[in-house]
Amino acid sequence: xxxxxxxxxxxxxxxxxxxxxxxASSKIKSILKRLGIDPNIIKRVSICAYEAEMNIIIYxxxxxLTLMVYNDMIKLIAEDIGPGIPDIELAMKEGYSTAPxxxxxxxxxxxxxxxxxxxxSDRMNIETEVNKGTKVxxxxxxxxxx
Amino acid sequence: MKARxxxxxxxxxxxxxxxxxxxxxxxxxxxxxxxxxxxxYVESEKNDVILITGITNPQIVRTAEMLDIPVxxxxxxxxxxxxxxxxxxxxxIIIIATKHIVFTTSGILYMNxxxxxxxRVRGEDTxxx
Numbered sequence: 001x002x003x004x005x006x007x008x009x010x011x012x013x014x015x016x017x018x019x020x021x022x023x024a025s026s027k028i029k030s031i032l033k034r035l036g037i038d039p040n041i042i043k044r045v046s047i048c049a050y051e052a053e054m055n056i057i058i059y060x061x062x063x064x065l066t067l068m069v070y071n072d073m074i075k076l077i078a079e080d081i082g083p084g085i086p087d088i089e090l091a092m093k094e095g096y097s098t099a100p101x102x103x104x105x106x107x108x109x110x111x112x113x114x115x116x117x118x119x120x121s122d123r124m125n126i127e128t129e130v131n132k133g134t135k136v137x138x139x140x141x142x143x144x145x146x
Numbered sequence: 147m148k149a150r151x152x153x154x155x156x157x158x159x160x161x162x163x164x165x166x167x168x169x170x171x172x173x174x175x176x177x178x179x180x181x182x183x184x185x186x187y188v189e190s191e192k193n194d195v196i197l198i199t200g201i202t203n204p205q206i207v208r209t210a211e212m213l214d215i216p217v218x219x220x221x222x223x224x225x226x227x228x229x230x231x232x233x234x235x236x237x238x239i240i241i242i243a244t245k246h247i248v249f250t251t252s253g254i255l256y257m258n259x260x261x262x263x264x265x266r267v268r269g270e271d272t273x274x275x
Contacts, residue, residue: 018205021205021208022212026211040191046213047185047212047213105201106181106205107179107180107184107205112180113182116186119186
């Protein structure tokens, strides 16, 4: 059943690498622009990508961010090796955060990331295991332009 | 309002995007130090939003980039690091530094017709697989 993407690209992300935070998302945004995707869709995907990228930097040891473009949707997969999320329901609550002080100094770690990714996507799924890592899959439909 | 006018109103110093001042037109603004909030709340569909902030790291430029925010004002006389200015230059984003605090900056712009940024409708139409 799984369709083949038109385009698939994976970016490596290092934990605590605040300096380069946003580079992968910036590249993802350029790719989508080049493909001529609707600007509002690009914005929603970029927001999700950036939140996911910062989450890996803030919380995980290392991870990858993968962009997959299909005919009818865009898929983002953020996969990391890290502490995992002990309580997803709590993590999905706006304002709940376990971010370290250095993330907060950068303006992140306010507990808005995962809820914001959910708000900007059409479908989101989180698989996580404590002390192993987390995989977040996000889908944005191309026909659904808000 | 042209970005140049914004800079004049707040006695701002242009740190990046000098060549864009007469091209960029802004209408609304959002003030925050939490980039998470900017990402969660700002609807910038017309690309005419000013981000007013008191933090200076490159993440302010990344956040603006993701949302197509064309102008960032760094308030309260904060020193903006070179890497932030360089990234903004690269991304075609104007940074204006001002000695005014966020409150005063916002007040001046509001009195001159800049409106609050449109907020994103916080959808509940997303569901899990």
